[in-house]
Amino acid sequence: MKENFKVLDASAFIGGYQPTDKNNFTISEVTEELKDIQSKMIMKNALKDELLKIVEPDHESMATVETTIKQSGDILRLSKTDKKLLALSIHVKKVYGNVILITDDYSIQNVSKLLEIPFKTVLTTGIQRIYGWKKVCKGCKKEYVDEYSFDDCEICGSPIFKKRIKK
Ligand SMILES: [Zn+2]
Structure with a gap:
C-alpha cells in the first residue's frame, strides 16, 4: 500500500483529526494556535506517540509559496503560519514523494489549488477516531x-x- 504523508494545520486538530500513523507533519506555530483542550490534547498525544513531527519548511519551498501568491494577483489573506504550512506541504512532497494537506481553512485550500497540493477536509479524511x-x-x-x-x-x-x- 502506498503511504500517504499528511500536513496538518490548526483547523485539522480543532476539527478532531487524529493522526494514526507516523506520516503526519506540522509546524511549531500551529502549537500556539491551538487553544481548546481537545485539540491541544490530540497534538500532545500525537507528539508523545511519535505520530506527528514538527518540521521547518526549507527556504526554497517558502519562496515558491510567496511567488505563487504574488502571481495569482489576488490579495489572499494568508497569515505567516498559513504560508509556512503550504511551504511545508511542498517540502514534504519533495522529500517523501506525496502529500495531502489536511485543512478546513478555505484560504489555505484556495492557495493549495494554485500550488497543486492535494488537500482534504477533516470530514472527508475518513479517518476513524481511535x-x-x-x-x-x-x-x-x-x-x-x-x-x-x-x-x-x-x-x-x-x-x-x-x-x-x-x-
Ligand atoms: Zn464531583
Whole structure:
C-alpha cells in the first residue's frame, strides 16, 4: 500500500483529526494556535506517540509559496503560519514523494489549488477516531454525558475535565 504523508494545520486538530500513523507533519506555530483542550490534547498525544513531527519548511519551498501568491494577483489573506504550512506541504512532497494537506481553512485550500497540493477536509479524511473523551469530575470522579453543559460537578462542585478513553 502506498503511504500517504499528511500536513496538518490548526483547523485539522480543532476539527478532531487524529493522526494514526507516523506520516503526519506540522509546524511549531500551529502549537500556539491551538487553544481548546481537545485539540491541544490530540497534538500532545500525537507528539508523545511519535505520530506527528514538527518540521521547518526549507527556504526554497517558502519562496515558491510567496511567488505563487504574488502571481495569482489576488490579495489572499494568508497569515505567516498559513504560508509556512503550504511551504511545508511542498517540502514534504519533495522529500517523501506525496502529500495531502489536511485543512478546513478555505484560504489555505484556495492557495493549495494554485500550488497543486492535494488537500482534504477533516470530514472527508475518513479517518476513524481511535480515541474519545468522557467528561469526569475532578473531585468525586462522577462521569457525565457529553451533553452535560456545565463546567462544575452537580454533586461536589469540582471542575469537570475531559478524559481520553480508548474506543
Ligand atoms: Zn464531583
